[in-house]
Amino acid sequence: MNTLIKITEDGRKVEVVGQAIFLDGRKEVTELVDISEHPNIAAILKAAPNATHMAGRIPLTAEQAAIAKAALDEAKDAYDFSPAGISERMRLAFYKVMQKLD
Numbered sequence: 001m002n003t004l005i006k007i008t009e010d011g012r013k014v015e016v017v018g019q020a021i022f023l024d025g026r027k028e029v030t031e032l033v034d035i036s037e038h039p040n041i042a043a044i045l046k047a048a049p050n051a052t053h054m055a056g057r058i059p060l061t062a063e064q065a066a067i068a069k070a071a072l073d074e075a076k077d078a079y080d081f082s083p084a085g086i087s088e089r090m091r092l093a094f095y096k097v098m099q100k101l102d
Helices: 041-047 062-080 083-101
Strands: 002-007 013-017 020-023 026-029 053-055 058-060
Touching: 002 062, 013 062, 020 062, 053 062, 058 062, 062 083
Parallel strands: none
Antiparallel strands: 002 013, 013 020, 020 026, 053 058
């Protein structure tokens, strides 16, 4: 399921596809960063004064970030309870146990 977050000033789509945020059909990131935790906060606020979060190199407003977060969370929940997600958690748990035995 694709969720449109915004269209950039130059016409590119920013959307959530599965567990990632895509810019113009190319994967950008898998999680949002609050700008208060970003090392370039001054430059971000100068370029995008309404930004509250960053999705890679894409500034998002609070409303856009909320939409993106909800879509990412929904996709993560769907994956976590799918056969593939359950299998992956079991694989990682087995790997951790095996690491402790070495």
